[in-house]
Amino acid sequence: MRVDVISIFPEYLAPLDLSLIGKARRSGLLDLHVHDLRTFTHDRHRTVDDTPYGGGAGMVMKPEPWGEALDHVADQEDSRPILIVPGPGGARLDQSLARQLAAADWLVFACGRYEGIDERVYDYAQSTYDVRVISLGDYVLNGGEVAALAIIEAVARLVPGVIGNAASLFEESHEDGLLEYPIYTKPEQWQGFSVPDVLLSGDHGRIAQWRHQQRLDRTAARRPDLLPPELAGAPEDLVVGV
Numbered sequence: 001m002r003v004d005v006i007s008i009f010p011e012y013l014a015p016l017d018l019s020l021i022g023k024a025r026r027s028g029l030l031d032l033h034v035h036d037l038r039t040f041t042h043d044r045h046r047t048v049d050d051t052p053y054g055g056g057a058g059m060v061m062k063p064e065p066w067g068e069a070l071d072h073v074a075d076q077e078d079s080r081p082i083l084i085v086p087g088p089g090g091a092r093l094d095q096s097l098a099r100q101l102a103a104a105d106w107l108v109f110a111c112g113r114y115e116g117i118d119e120r121v122y123d124y125a126q127s128t129y130d131v132r133v134i135s136l137g138d139y140v141l142n143g144g145e146v147a148a149l150a151i152i153e154a155v156a157r158l159v160p161g162v163i164g165n166a167a168s169l170f171e172e173s174h175e176d177g178l179l180e181y182p183i184y185t186k187p188e189q190w191q192g193f194s195v196p197d198v199l200l201s202g203d204h205g206r207i208a209q210w211r212h213q214q215r216l217d218r219t220a221a222r223r224p225d226l227l228p229p230e231l232a233g234a235p236e237d238l239v240v241g242v
């Protein structure tokens, strides 16, 4: 998968060299490029923002550097990339959207700052990109870089080969709508807390049943909105079964 990120703070993307994403980069599974938006300015101050038409607080990112940057990136390959513009007004990122994006060959991220990017850039980009606005959640960040990092990590770990043990991906929270069961490792006793007996029993059927029940209970307690309608609000003894 190819990934390009355009930002006025390319240093913000340095964590993409670390851990599993860094390894995927080095092995060639991820072809990742970070571009400095200011490279596409032509004035002495490398200006990327200006005051908003119609008045109001804050500054708006100018269309010209964005237009040039997007043309430059799109020219790198023949195919039509997905352009992800992180923004609080976009579709909320979830596991199913991450899976969809993981099937793409090429993602480009346009990281906004200030009050955001001049609206005409979204229209202009449609001719070369499949444009998507994606939000991390209902709160406001200072810029799109943190969102780009989160989206890249959520997506890249689903690209075959990026995570060593692919089976682990399917047992995680949000893969089938439920949260993950509680997990434990050695030692058996720690600070007066014990590992649940069932996990030491060696009885795989009982362990699977216990884990499934834990997933239902945990989802009901922490994220009841995720429970399928037939289980939402069901009395506890009905939330059973493997």
Ligand code: SAM
Binding pocket: 085, 086, 087, 088, 089, 111, 112, 113, 114, 115, 116, 117, 134, 135, 136, 137, 138, 139, 140, 141, 142, 143, 144, 145, 147
């Ligand atoms: N004026 C914008 C609004 O009210 O929708 C918010 C601008 S915000 C201060 C600056 C940039 O941070 C946005 O252009 C976007 O790139 C990023 N951003 C802020 N909140 C975000 C969120 N919840 N998800 C993704 N990106 C976000």
